[in-house]
Amino acid sequence: MAAYCGESIPAYAGVVDLVTLDDIRAAADRISDGIVRTPLVPCLWADPARPLWVKPETLQPIGAFKIRGALNAISRLGEDERRRGVVSYSSGNHAQAVAYAAARAGITAHIVMPASTPQIKIDNTRAHGAEVVLCGEGEREKVAYQIIAERGAVLVPPFDHPDIIAGQGTLGLEIAHDLPDVEVVLVPVSGGGLASGVASAVTALVPNAKVIGVEPELASDTKESLRTGSLVDWPVEKRNRTIADGLRSQPSELTFAHLKARVHDVITVSEDEIRSAMAVLARKARLIAEPSGAVSVAAYLFHAAELPAGLTVAVVSGGNLDPALLSDVLDRSLDEED
Amino acid sequence: MAAYCGESIPAYAGVVDLVTLDDIRAAADRISDGIVRTPLVPCLWADPARPLWVKPETLQPIGAFKIRGALNAISRLGEDERRRGVVSYSSGNHAQAVAYAAARAGITAHIVMPASTPQIKIDNTRAHGAEVVLCGEGEREKVAYQIIAERGAVLVPPFDHPDIIAGQGTLGLEIAHDLPDVEVVLVPVSGGGLASGVASAVTALVPNAKVIGVEPELASDTKESLRTGSLVDWPVEKRNRTIADGLRSQPSELTFAHLKARVHDVITVSEDEIRSAMAVLARKARLIAEPSGAVSVAAYLFHAAELPAGLTVAVVSGGNLDPALLSDVLDRSLDEED
Numbered sequence A, B: 001m002a003a004y005c006g007e008s009i010p011a012y013a014g015v016v017d018l019v020t021l022d023d024i025r026a027a028a029d030r031i032s033d034g035i036v037r038t039p040l041v042p043c044l045w046a047d048p049a050r051p052l053w054v055k056p057e058t059l060q061p062i063g064a065f066k067i068r069g070a071l072n073a074i075s076r077l078g079e080d081e082r083r084r085g086v087v088s089y090s091s092g093n094h095a096q097a098v099a100y101a102a103a104r105a106g107i108t109a110h111i112v113m114p115a116s117t118p119q120i121k122i123d124n125t126r127a128h129g130a131e132v133v134l135c136g137e138g139e140r141e142k143v144a145y146q147i148i149a150e151r152g153a154v155l156v157p158p159f160d161h162p163d164i165i166a167g168q169g170t171l172g173l174e175i176a177h178d179l180p181d182v183e184v185v186l187v188p189v190s191g192g193g194l195a196s197g198v199a200s201a202v203t204a205l206v207p208n209a210k211v212i213g214v215e216p217e218l219a220s221d222t223k224e225s226l227r228t229g230s231l232v233d234w235p236v237e238k239r240n241r242t243i244a245d246g247l248r249s250q251p252s253e254l255t256f257a258h259l260k261a262r263v264h265d266v267i268t269v270s271e272d273e274i275r276s277a278m279a280v281l282a283r284k285a286r287l288i289a290e291p292s293g294a295v296s297v298a299a300y301l302f303h304a305a306e307l308p309a310g311l312t313v314a315v316v317s318g319g320n321l322d323p324a325l326l327s328d329v330l331d332r333s334l335d336e337e338d
Helices: A021-031 A066-075 A079-084 A093-105 A121-125 A141-152 A161-179 A194-204 A223-227 A253-262 A271-284 A290-302 A323-337 B021-031 B066-075 B079-084 B092-103 B117-126 B140-151 B162-178 B191-206 B221-228 B251-264 B271-284 B291-302 B323-337
Strands: A052-056 A086-089 A109-114 A131-135 A184-190 A210-216 A265-269 A312-315 B040-043 B052-056 B086-089 B109-114 B131-135 B184-188 B209-214 B263-270 B312-316
Touching: A052 A161, A052 A290, A066 A161, A079 B052, A079 B312, A086 A093, A086 A141, A086 B263, A093 A109, A093 A121, A093 B040, A093 B251, A109 A121, A109 A141, A109 B079, A121 A131, A131 A141, A141 A265, A161 A194, A161 A253, A161 A312, A184 A194, A184 A271, A194 A210, A210 A223, A210 A290, A223 A253, A223 A265, A265 A271, A265 A290, A265 B109, A271 A290, A271 A323, A271 B323, A290 A312, A323 B191, A323 B271, A323 B323, B021 B066, B021 B162, B052 B162, B052 B291, B066 B092, B066 B162, B066 B221, B092 B117, B109 B117, B109 B140, B117 B131, B131 B140, B140 B251, B162 B191, B162 B312, B184 B191, B184 B291, B191 B251, B209 B221, B209 B291, B221 B251, B221 B323, B263 B271, B263 B291, B271 B291, B271 B323, B291 B312
Parallel strands: A052 A312, A086 A109, A109 A131, A184 A210, A184 A312, A210 A265, B052 B312, B086 B109, B109 B131, B184 B209, B184 B312, B209 B263
Antiparallel strands: B040 B052
């Protein structure tokens, strides 16, 4: 139970146990009924010298990969924990994922969100059967811990736990299975749960493949952390500048240890490149990606010189965005073409 | 070879051999390397009393299901036929499919298109390695038959052949495999190759399931044909009124025999319903569908009273559309929401 109480995994003398291939395989067995087995979609429009496939996690039940980690974490709860329910503080895809996974498991989920959260996200979370607890700005953690204290509810963190990392890693198993010769995997980085899991699976199964994280320039704390060798802390106002609202978190000690050990490099992309990649995905791959989900394709399209050559997979991690933003991106891309 | 020379299959005394489950299974074996194994995507936003999954054929290499039939037909060619190459007359998804399938097989494809075809479609077809032969309006068949006469090239028809029907039917195998309790399958109808194949597979494997064709009201010749019991002929100007440019063909004797025997009913949808379904698919399922691909979801959304209850799959058959139309549909749906 303490496992989900939100503390970082203790890093004894700097040593952190990394998630193993077996952990990820076990996660895959647990979650297979609840996820969509997303295919690799070949991109005929890509550079023939660097064949590209996209992995459209936009097709998952809640529209993003987060469902994988949430299902795995919740499936690991004991009977007593299930009775007490789970809690999460997020207004993003993780909230939807926890709400959905809890409903599937027949347990109560409390999702703590700032009262300023767009109504559509509140409604969507309630539609999955979760109890939404609204709070003041900056009070989410406090309110979540009150619920934990009062009810004994179990916190499901967005990335800082081995079960979350292993769950997200199932996506990497699928890549390695579907394209055993994969050479480059591009994956968005925020808190680092997805990149940690994918890199753990892919590097174990395809030792020559390089997993490369992609960040917005405006929230490139991870690139700086990897360069300096230890976690830097960017103020939230700085990270919040990017349009990629799902990529404004920072790695924890646990995910950073995975990234250092298993991710080959981190590439950064501009806001314009993110918007262009969204338009390309819509028009050429017929996929609707949110900004955070499009950064991998932005790296492919605009940063070829920084990338290894070879068979490339870009993880399109999610597709939840404001319809007005989607319209805007598509309208602009039309204007540019005129 | 005559098999692909564009004549209808002889219907001796009104008896037509229908495609069998074994034909479709054999097709699936032949084409599995060339297609995306599309998943069923659960639609959490659908009516809980009629759970909905969509089958996103928009993810196929050329953005539409047509790749299945074209790959199957071309894989059946003999060595001599392969040397002579294939020919097709289409400006739509079938042209792309034949071009792509021929290139994969390493054979020459001639695609005959009217000179008025939008440049983007000509470019896309050439990009797949096909030789595009431009001709005058209404001369496509004549020019295609010249190529057949001169080169001995083999015609790959868009729907009027058992190998095409069996190829499209592989999509039905996948539905029955992924959702063995499926009760309703909604599938667009034009020439009827897709509906014939899907109905053949689904009704063989899930005898209680009902496969229902969907047509635009403005091109509902098939509904009329099924009601009257024999093929009617709508003038092309009449059928061309619909925005669903992929649904302006009419069944042949061969596909009509399949539809009569294996399709439960045909539902028609309005142009507004098609546009609304495109917007819903983009905003809620994160999928970009062309008008022809969205009719199945339009039927689900707006014609519940005409449909059987139960677990429903809607085939979203393709996603190739003018970017300006996509922008327009999304902008309008925003306006309606305001």
